[in-house]
Amino acid sequence: MPADAGLPHHPRIEQDPLHVYAYDLVDGRYEPVVDAAEELIVDKPFDIRLRARDLAP
Numbered sequence: 001m002p003a004d005a006g007l008p009h010h011p012r013i014e015q016d017p018l019h020v021y022a023y024d025l026v027d028g029r030y031e032p033v034v035d036a037a038e039e040l041i042v043d044k045p046f047d048i049r050l051r052a053r054d055l056a057p
Contacts, residue, residue: 003030009045013055020052 002010003025010030012021020040023030034042040050 003028009042015056018052018056020050020055 006025008025010023010025012023013019014021018037020034020036021032022034022040022042024033024044025031033044034040036052038052040048040052040055042048
């Protein structure tokens with residue numbers, strides 16, 4: 001699991017239906033910071049703005 005490795009940020013992309021989630025590691029557990037069906041906007045680990053459909057295969 002990413003949390004076991006100490007990764008501070010973790011994305012998850014679901015394809016059916018298309019949905020993007022982003023999590024930050026807080027006290028050894030991931031807390032949701034983004035729940036997006038249309039556009040992903042985050043500022044950690046860097047500023048990024050992506051349309052969810054651009055992440056689909």
